[in-house]
Amino acid sequence: MTAMTSARPTTGPSSPRARLQAFAHLHRSATIIASMVLITVAMILLPQVPPLSFIQRSDAWYDTFANAGVFILLAMGLNVVVGLAGLLDLGYAAFFAIGSYTYAYSNSPFSHQNLPFLPMLAVGAAVAAVFGIALGAPTLRLRGDYLAIMTLGFGEIVPIMFLNLDKWTEGTNGIGGIFRPEPLPLLGEFTPLSPFAYYILSVMIVTLAMILLYRMQDSRIGRAWNAIREDELAAAANGINTVTTKLLAFAIGATTAGFAGVFNASKLTIVSPEQFLFAVSFSVLAMVILGGMGNIWGVAAGAFVVYLIQIVLLKQLNGIVENLNVPFLTKVNFLDYQYLLFGIALVLMMLFRPEGLFPSQRRRRELHIADELEGPIDEPGVIGSMGETPGADETFNEAAGEDVPGHDR
Amino acid sequence: MTAAAEVLRAKKVTKRFGGLVAVNAIDFTIPEKSIVSLIGPNGAGKTTFFNIIAGIYDPTDGAIEFRDLTMIAHARRAWMEPVLWVAIPAVLGILTALIGVAGAPQGTVILGIFITILALLASLVTGVARGPAYQRFLARFGIFRSARPNDMVVAGLGRTFQNIRLFQNMTALENVQVGMHSRLRAGWYDALLSTPRNRHEEAFSRARAEELLELVGLRGEGANLAKNLPYGDQRRLEIARALASNPVLLLLDEPTAGMNPNETAGLTALIGRLRRDLGLTILLIEHDMKVVMGISDRVTVLDHGEKIAEGTPEEIRRDPKVIEAYLGAPAE
Numbered sequence: 001m002t003a004m005t006s007a008r009p010t011t012g013p014s015s016p017r018a019r020l021q022a023f024a025h026l027h028r029s030a031t032i033i034a035s036m037v038l039i040t041v042a043m044i045l046l047p048q049v050p051p052l053s054f055i056q057r058s059d060a061w062y063d064t065f066a067n068a069g070v071f072i073l074l075a076m077g078l079n080v081v082v083g084l085a086g087l088l089d090l091g092y093a094a095f096f097a098i099g100s101y102t103y104a105y106s107n108s109p110f111s112h113q114n115l116p117f118l119p120m121l122a123v124g125a126a127v128a129a130v131f132g133i134a135l136g137a138p139t140l141r142l143r144g145d146y147l148a149i150m151t152l153g154f155g156e157i158v159p160i161m162f163l164n165l166d167k168w169t170e171g172t173n174g175i176g177g178i179f180r181p182e183p184l185p186l187l188g189e190f191t192p193l194s195p196f197a198y199y200i201l202s203v204m205i206v207t208l209a210m211i212l213l214y215r216m217q218d219s220r221i222g223r224a225w226n227a228i229r230e231d232e233l234a235a236a237a238n239g240i241n242t243v244t245t246k247l248l249a250f251a252i253g254a255t256t257a258g259f260a261g262v263f264n265a266s267k268l269t270i271v272s273p274e275q276f277l278f279a280v281s282f283s284v285l286a287m288v289i290l291g292g293m294g295n296i297w298g299v300a301a302g303a304f305v306v307y308l309i310q311i312v313l314l315k316q317l318n319g320i321v322e323n324l325n326v327p328f329l330t331k332v333n334f335l336d337y338q339y340l341l342f343g344i345a346l347v348l349m350m351l352f353r354p355e356g357l358f359p360s361q362r363r364r365r366e367l368h369i370a371d372e373l374e375g376p377i378d379e380p381g382v383i384g385s386m387g388e389t390p391g392a393d394e395t396f397n398e399a400a401g402e403d404v405p406g407h408d409r
Numbered sequence: 410m411t412a413a414a415e416v417l418r419a420k421k422v423t424k425r426f427g428g429l430v431a432v433n434a435i436d437f438t439i440p441e442k443s444i445v446s447l448i449g450p451n452g453a454g455k456t457t458f459f460n461i462i463a464g465i466y467d468p469t470d471g472a473i474e475f476r477d478l479t480m481i482a483h484a485r486r487a488w489m490e491p492v493l494w495v496a497i498p499a500v501l502g503i504l505t506a507l508i509g510v511a512g513a514p515q516g517t518v519i520l521g522i523f524i525t526i527l528a529l530l531a532s533l534v535t536g537v538a539r540g541p542a543y544q545r546f547l548a549r550f551g552i553f554r555s556a557r558p559n560d561m562v563v564a565g566l567g568r569t570f571q572n573i574r575l576f577q578n579m580t581a582l583e584n585v586q587v588g589m590h591s592r593l594r595a596g597w598y599d600a601l602l603s604t605p606r607n608r609h610e611e612a613f614s615r616a617r618a619e620e621l622l623e624l625v626g627l628r629g630e631g632a633n634l635a636k637n638l639p640y641g642d643q644r645r646l647e648i649a650r651a652l653a654s655n656p657v658l659l660l661l662d663e664p665t666a667g668m669n670p671n672e673t674a675g676l677t678a679l680i681g682r683l684r685r686d687l688g689l690t691i692l693l694i695e696h697d698m699k700v701v702m703g704i705s706d707r708v709t710v711l712d713h714g715e716k717i718a719e720g721t722p723e724e725i726r727r728d729p730k731v732i733e734a735y736l737g738a739p740a741e
Contacts, residue, residue, distance in 0.1 A: 029603075130530065137533045212601050219600030219607060220586075220593050220614070227576050227587045234574035237463060239562030239591030239654050244538045248597055362578050 028218065029211045036207040040200070055316055063195035068307040069202025070264045074280075075287040075303035076206075076213055076296055077256025082285065083293035083360070084217060085249035086229030087140075088148040091155020092284055095254040097276035098131050099124040099261020101162060104175040104271045117181030117266060121205075124262035125255045132254025133247060140246045143232075155281050163273040174272020181266050190266075198267050205263055206300070209256055213296055216252060225249055226362070279339070283310075286342055290349055291356050298358025305357075310338055414441045416658050416690045417462065422471035424457055424714075431457040433714040434471070439658065439692055444684055446693045446701045448725075449711035450734055455694045456571055458711070459662055462692075463568050464561040475564055476657065485553040493550065494536050498529035563591050567656030569647040571663045571694070575635040581646050582631035585618035588653030621649040625679060641672040645679070652683070658690045659683065665697050673697060677704055702726065710734065 024031040046052050047061035056064075074096060081089045102124040106115040139150050162169045169175065180190040187197040216222050224245045227235040236242050265271050283306070291302015314334040321329045349356070355364045419437040423430070432454040439445050447455050460466045462473055464481060472482035505521030535543050539557065547554070556564065567588075576584050593614060599607035622631055625645040630638060635646060644664055651659060661680070665673040677700050683689045695701045701708060702722040710718040710725060712734040718725055725731055 130527075133534060134530050137530070137537045140537075215600050215603055216597065219597075220590060220595055220610065221597055221600055223579075223583060223587050224590055226579060226583075227590075230576040230578060231574050233465070233558075234570065234576065235587070236558040237465070237562070237568055237570075237574075238588045238650060239559050240587070241538065241540075241557075241559045247534070247537070252597075 028214050032211050032214065033207060036203060036210070040203050055312065059193075059195055062199040064308070064311055066195055066198040066202045066267060067311070068304050069199075069206050070260045070267075071284065071287060071307045072206050072300045072303045073209055073256055073260035073263070074284045075291065075299045076209055077253045077260070078284050078288050079293065079296060079299040080213060080216070080225075080256070081249050081253035082288055083295075083299065084222065084229065085225040085246055087246060087249065088144070089151045089250075089253065089281075090148050090278075090285070091151040091153065091158075091281055092253070092257060093276045093278070093280035094135075094155045094158035095128045095132060095257035096261045096264070096280065097158050097162060097271075097273075098254075099128045099258035100265040100271040100275070101169070101175070101261075102127045102258070103262040103265040104178050107179040107266070108175050109177050110170060110175045114179055117184070117262075121259060121262050125258035128258025128261065129251045129255040132251045136247045136250035140243055140250065152278075155278060159273040159276045162276075169273075172272065172274075174270050174275075176270040178265055178269040178271065180269065192269075202263060205259055209259060210296060210300065213252075213256070217296065221245065221248060283342070286346060289356060290345065292359040293356055294362055295356070295358055295360035298356060298360065301358055302356065309341075314338055314341075415439065416441050416476060417692075418474040419458075419462070420472045420474070422458065422461055422473065423469045424454075424461055424466060425469045430714050432461065432468070432711075435711070435714075435716050437709060437716070439690055440706075442684060442688055442690055443706040444680070444691045444693060444704050446695055446705040446708045447711060448695060448698075448701055448708060452713075453711040453734075454714040455711055456662060457714075459568070459660055459692075459694060462561075463566065463660060464556045464558040467555050475561070475566065478564070479553070480556040480561060480564060482553065482555065484555065486551055487554060489550060489552050490536065490547065490554070493547075493552075494532045495529070497532060498525050501525040501528050559591065562654050562656075565655070565657035566660065567651035567654050567658070568660035569644075569651050569662055569664060571666065573643050573647055575643055575647055575650070577634070577636035579635060580631060581622060581627060581633055581635055581638065581649075582615065582618050584635050584646055584650050585621050585653045586614045588650035589614050589617065591654050618649075618653065621652055622646075624652070625649040626675070641668055641676070644668065644672075644676065648679070648683075652687075656689065658692065660692050662694045663696060664693070665695065665700055673700060676700075680704055 043065055044062075047056075047058035052061060055061075074092065077095075078089060078092050081087050081092070103120055105111045106113050106120045106123070107117075135151075135154050139147065142150060163171055166172075180192075181201075183189045184197075184201070187200050190197050190201075217225075224235065224240045227238070227240060228242055228245060232242055235245075264275075268275075284303070287303040287306045288299050289302075290306060291300070292298030314337075317334045321332070321334075415438045417437075417439040419435055421434045421436060422432055423434050424432040435458060437458075447458065449455050457466065461468050461481065462475075468481065470483070473480050475481075501521070502525045505518060505525055508521065509518040539560075541560075541563070544560075576587060579587070593610050595604070595607040595610045598604075599610075619631060622628060625648050627638075627642055627645055627649065630642065630646075635643065638646060648659075648661070648664065664680070665676050668676065680691060680693070681704050684691055693701070693705065705722050708718075708720065708722050708725045709716060710728070710731050717730045717734060718728045720728070
């Protein structure tokens with residue numbers, strides 16, 4: 001008992017870092033805005049100087065950053081479903097597709113419509129949310145694996161629908177020539193040649209989404225999501241309507257994907273079914289896991305890093321290898337192997353750092369005590385040992401390195 | 410005893426798991442502001458009975474009345490519920506088809522189909538959510554379905570589990586705040602917009618949670634993770650979490666299991682205080698006879714799913730059937 005009391009973390013802000021964290025927690029939105037402004041400015045300046053300026057022109061960098069924003073949004077949205085509410089969603093790209101096609105229908109020669117961008121951003125998100133609810137309402141009573149299979153099916157159905165309903169969707173060709181957003185105040189004109197406006201717009205959408213998602217996470221609903229992830233029966237027995245709460249997580253995840261979809265369609269100016277295959281759902285899930293499930297900033301950073309590796313690093317690797325004229329390796333196209341690299345990265349991650357690169361506090365705790373937790377509780381006979389030294393175990397795990405096997409509850 | 414003074418009435422509650430009769434036709438009442446204990450050997454059906462009251466299991470037969478409302482019983486006219494879900498969208502769909510046949514422009518028909526689908530979705534979501542208003546709506550059509558665990562909490566029932574089921578990776582304070590979930594009103598829109606209501610409720614729930622922690626003797630432990638608390642404190646935290654929903658009836662499933670005599674005495678005192686100070690009615694499952702005999706007003710004994718005795722602790726102590734259930738029948 002004494003060991004545990006001493007191992008207990010001291011509360012209250014003591015170090016400057018802790019004080020900063022306390023401040024950030026109290027003024028969440030302001031902190032997010034300030035950080036995003038700093039990051040944005042840094043990312044405007046960095047591409048102008050080496051080494052980034054050697055790799056590609058700064059405009060190309062801004063373009064990459066803007067595209068990365070799409071994946072950051074997707075990862076943050078999936079994080080609500082997987083990281084907060086603990087529902088495995090393998091068909092997340094479907095909502096992305098629905099958001100994209102919604103914008104395509106509202107702004108393309110195909111549909112003879114040209115509606116303003118910002119309202120469509122909300123409409124696209126709303127349509128995706130409706131589909132999220134439509135999918136969730138009948139199926140959220142399923143648990144774990146069954147829910148995952150069901151979402152996998154939905155993720156397959158949606159692109160196939162867009163592919164085969166070619167009378168309304170132009171099938172494989174997709175809907176092309178989508179109109180770019182009309183010039184917005186502060187951002188100026190959206191043209192293919194200057195991606196800067198897209199970049200700023202994507203930062204703004206990401207910032208907004210981040211603020212809103214943090215608010216959800218810190219609210220009564222966010223607590224309920226956490227409770228459901230930890231113990232669904234106990235959550236229900238404490239007055240949480242598990243069905244509506246899970247449905248809400250689904251809807252909010254879908255809404256975020258809808259935002260991403262609208263932005264994506266307006267930027268690429270074409271939507272086609274093969275943009276939304278399972279590989280996208282999988283990539284986003286990998287981003288969430290690599291970034292650190294449950295931590296919004298971590299997931300965003302994970303998505304950014306993974307996207308840059310996919311898009312920039314692998315391409316550069318090809319160039320570097322070619323320039324150095326390494327025998328054998330010159331014939332390898334690294335882009336072809338990105339999923340192999342993904343797979344290896346995931347395996348290594350699960351072995352050495354199951355909580356992700358930037359874990360949420362909660363996840364870290366879960367993953368590093370999981371084994372000690374599961375066993376004793378259900379058996380009254382061992383109960384006496386429960387109270388002994390969980391704190392000591394924790395320190396033991398940390399001392400023994402971080403290779404405690406992952407355990408997802 | 411008048412009807413109003415009974416918090417809970419179980420009528421001929423039976424639960425079968427396949428061929429096993431876990432609970433057999435039990436009649437049981439809990440008078441207001443009393444402490445009633447449920448005892449019996451292992452496997453007697455105590456926890457099953459508890460779970461039926463809490464809305465986790467549906468009974469095979471019988472009914473539970475809680476605060477003079479039938480909460481759990483056989484479903485009545487359950488087939489009508491899906492019919493109701495479909496009724497409104499169906500009417501809309503037929504209307505759309507009619508105006509389509511009558512030669513309305515294509516746009517109008519598409520809008521009609523769209524509205525029909527949305528209505529279907531809305532009724533599906535309402536049905537799945539089963540909010541209180543929806544349940545009242547169903548009652549008008551004579552449809553009855555057993556309450557779910559969260560409905561029982563809203564109705565005023567709090568419970569703890571035999572094997573502690575705290576949210577281990579949340580802090581003690583957060584655990585209690587989760588317990589308050591059904592009493593808070595801020596919705597997702599409040600959270601998104603950070604409305605005054607949301608901020609006010611967050612502050613209120615934190616303050617109230619601190620109070621409850623203090624009540625159960627966990628003052629200053631709010632920031633600790635549930636799983637880092639000593640075993641006895643975890644039991645207390647579970648009680649605080651159950652109290653957070655302002656229950657009328659508190660179900661405690663072996664609250665002193667695995668505790669040392671010291672902790673047991675402390676917890677017994679706490680249970681007595683809950684009744685005295687908060688005016689709670691308490692139903693207790695307990696193996697520790699000292700606890701049971703010390704604080705119970707009435708004791709009910711189950712064995713093999715049947716009620717074999719009921720009465721004051723004194724009566725139970727002398728009841729030959731009870732002695733037989735616990736110690737076995739004398740050799741012939």
